[in-house]
Amino acid sequence: MDVVSEETRYQLEDAMSRTVEDIRAAMNEATRSGMRHFSPTIRVEGLRQTIDQIITELLANPRVAVNLQDIRSADQYTLSHSVNVCILSTLLGAELGYPLSDLRTLALGTLLHDIGKIAIPPEILNKPGRLTLEEAEAMKQHTILGWELLKNQPEIPPTAAVVALQHHERWAGGGYPHGLSGNQIYRFARVCAICDCYDAMTSDRIYRKGLSPAMALESLSGPMHGFFDPQMLLAFLNCIAPWPVGSMVELTGGRKAVVVAAERGRADRPRVRVLLEADGTRIATPYEIDLFRERHVEVVRELHESAEQYMSELAG
Structure with a gap:
């Protein structure tokens, strides 16, 4: 927004x-x-x-x-x-x-x-x-x-x-x-x-x-x-959100997710939607993780690939 x-x-x-x-x-x-x-x-x-x-x-x-x-x-x-x-x-x-x-x-x-x-x-x-x-x-x-x-x-x-x-x-x-x-x-x-x-x-x-x-x-x-x-x-x-909403990130353990929300005061712990397993397998039913609550999971790095291709394919 x-x-x-x-x-x-x-x-x-x-x-x-x-x-x-x-x-x-x-x-x-x-x-x-x-x-x-x-x-x-x-x-x-x-x-x-x-x-x-x-x-x-x-x-x-x-x-x-x-x-x-x-x-x-x-x-x-x-x-x-x-x-x-x-x-x-x-x-x-x-x-x-x-x-x-x-x-x-x-x-x-x-x-x-x-x-x-x-x-x-x-x-x-x-x-x-x-x-x-x-x-x-x-x-x-x-x-x-x-x-x-x-x-x-x-x-x-x-x-x-x-x-x-x-x-x-x-x-x-x-x-x-x-x-x-x-x-x-x-x-x-x-x-x-x-x-x-x-x-x-x-x-x-x-x-x-x-x-x-x-x-x-x-x-x-x-x-x-x-x-x-x-x-x-x-x-x-x-x-300031380090990872903009809509960006792809890698999580602890290698899973890939898209950032869906970030709140003031905890911008470094956004809510993400997990799309891919660590081995690249697409998740049939993507699920969300609130990193502020799930403290054992962290963003390892931002990925330069776009989330749009995954979202459109999953939606189809």
Whole structure:
């Protein structure tokens, strides 16, 4: 099931696209006029209206563990990424118990977290391969550029602007632009850091294939765990389904099953329908196992084959 409707997601992408184009037009005009400093007014009424709709839809399904396919579109990466991070961050904020006022500010800040990339040269922003050291340093400036764009906007809370500045800071230190750590990093930026990394890792890019949700979550909680607030990371792991509904998985003992449901708070223990025995024999009457209750059974790995062929044949 979609936690955010396709119509709502596209409305937000459209509103965000218009906001970006307005800023870009103002920057071009400032360049033509020879202005060294400028501060375009960013209108966010349209963004706020759609954000409220997203919050309403997310809160209407409090038990559903989110599959990334539920929120992802195939449009241009930066725009789609901003919308994905907004939705994931709002979901995580709700899991953390944030009140509605905080969810609205969090959603706006995470939607605009990469707005500074507007000022990054396209040849760097869209480079298909690895950036040089100089290009990487230029790219890092998007955090400061985003802060400069947002900090004095009358319609944008200062806390939302801080997300643009701090979303690449790391819990254990070593991030940028200021090398902050722990609670020195504002809480909304800590939320954004998790969702930003997760969506980036699972997105297909020109130069690489995205990781599966399970592999990305394993990276977040394993090699990268020092990057993130541990309590927020645990809450995020409770929200996100490692194995999307409809995917094929191998269970303990070699049986193959299709994931049929995953609930918030136990997303790593979904309900599955067993289709094949370990030797590949099709089960005449498929049966379901709730892995949350049957603790001796686990998902060993996700399979890249589709469940649809088995389901259609069994149905026939």
